[in-house]
Amino acid sequence: MSNLSTTSDDILTCARSLIVAGGYNGFSYADIADVVGIRKASIHHHFPSKADLVRTLVARYRKEAEAGMANLERQVSDPLERLRFYLGYWEACITDASAPFCVCALLASQLPVLPEQVGVEVRAHFRALSAWLASLLERGALHGRLQLVGSPSAEAETFMATVHGAMLSARAYGDPKIFAVVTGPLLERLAARSPL
Helix, strand or coil: CHHHHHHHHHHHHHHHHHHHHHHHHHHHHHHHHHHHHCCCCHHHHHCCCCHHHHHHHHHHHHHHHHHHHHHHHHHHCCCCCCCCHHHHHHHHHHHHHCCCCHHHHHCCHHHHHHHHHHHHHHHHHHHHHHHHHHHHHHHHHCCCCCCCCCCCHHHHHHHHHHHHHHHHHHHCCCCCCHHHHHHHHHHHHHHHCCCC
């Protein structure tokens, strides 16, 4: 039984890297079979269709992201530091190419051509991330650690769009440092100024 889950995990890991490299339509089961070293029929055994595979991948990605956010909440009490850690996570991933792009951000750019069940999972990821950021920003403003110019939900959307845009810019320029160039000013703007 553990062999099945190992194969399933290998398939999902491979699919994730192929999506990051080329998007939803940029890979096939034959590509996964070559990388993982199994037959296409074995992939179909675990995931009858590509839509099933990618929906499962995004659902797993969402759970990992939610666990990461919960872990950050437990380990870092200051809202501004939480934002710094969140940005630092992505900056490190982009620099070492371990996760150079958010899978859901990539898939969101392809929503018009994605199967509906994949789109549902991608949208759920964005809603969960936005809700977490809005709550974090609201608490930070209430405690005087963050200064907002809009509502917490509008600021959360701006923050998400900036992070995803910074990922795209870093990729477009082939320069991981661009991520911090784009996100740094946003963090500076959100940081509440201490009274003199």
